[in-house]
Amino acid sequence: MRTIKKYPNRRLYDTEVSRYITVSDLRQLIVDGEEFGVVDVASGDDITRSVLLQIINEQENGGQPLFTTEILTNLIRFYGGTTQKMFTDYLDRSLSLFVEQQQAYQDRFAEFLGQSSVGVMSEMAKRNLEVWQDAQKNFLRSTGFTSDDSGTSSKPSGKAGKKPTKE
Template sequence: MAANGVRIIKKYPNRRLYDTETSTYITLADVKQLVLDHETFQVIDAKSAEDLTRSILLQIILEEESGGVPMFSAEMLANVIRFYGHAMQGMMGSYLEKNIQAFIEIQAKLQEQSKALIDNKAFAPEVWTQFMNVQAPMMQGMMTNYIEQSKNLFVQMQDQMQQQARSMFSAFPFQQQPGGKPDDTD
C-alpha cells in the first residue's frame, strides 16, 4: 500500500493487473470486489505511470451491463454521450454524482432503520417480508419525487442562466438572422 493509504494496482502492457499490496496478479472481478469492499485504490500504467482507474472502472461497468440485467437503457447511455463536449458536461457529471450520493444516503438510512427493526425483533419473518415488499414501491415513489423536484430545480437554474446570459450579451450589437438566430457578421 502506498504511503497515502491508496492501494496501487499496476496495469502491464500484456493487460494484466498486478496488486502491489498482495504481490499477485488480479482480475477485473478482483478489482470489482475491491470496489464492493470500499477499498481505496488506484490503477496505474506500469510503464507510463498514467492513472487508469477510471478506464478500469468503466470496463467493470461494461462487463456488468453486458451480463445479467443492465442498469442503463440505450436511451440513457445515448443521452450521456450527448453531454460530452456540451457546455453542460461538467454540470451533468456533478449532477449525476450528487444524485447517486443522495440515493446511497437514502438506501443507508433505510438499511439502518431496517436493522433496528430486526435487532428489536419487532417483526416476525413473514411480517418482515411483507414490510420489505411495501418498501420497494415506496422507495421508487420517493426517488421519482426526488428526481422530479431535482429536474424542476435544474430547469429553473437553466432558465436563470439563460436570462443572465441575455442580459449580459444584450449590450453587444448582434444582428438577428432570419429565423431569430444572432449573426455576428456585418
C-alpha cells in the same frame, strides 16, 4: 489508498496483497468499499477511470444492464456540451444522495432486525391489526355502513336500510 498496477500483458497486480487479480476482483473491491487507483506500469499514467469503464462495460454486457440504450445515448450527448460540467455535478450529487438514502434504509432495517424477536412479532401484529381495522372501516364506509371508533357498525339510515314493501 490501494495501488493496482496494470502491466503491458494486461495483467493486474494488487500491491497490497502481492498477487495478480482479475477485473472481477476489482469489482469486488468496489463493492466492499475499498479505494484503489490503477497505474499503467509502462507509462506511469493513472488509468483508474479506464479500468472502471471496463468494469461497467463487462457488467452491462452480462446479465441485466443498469443503463438502457436511451440513457447511454443521452449520456453521450452531454460530452463536450455547455452543460457537461453541470450534468456531471448533478449526477454526482444524485448518486451521493441515493447512496446515503440506501445506507439509512439498511441501517433502519438492521436496527429493526436487532430487536428481540418477541418485540418484533408484537410490533408486526399490532401494525397488521391497525391496517386490517383501517381496511375494514374503509370497506364499511364504501358499502354505506358506518363504523365508529369502537369498531361497531350500524346499517345506514334512510331508505337504503329498509326492506321493500309491496304496494
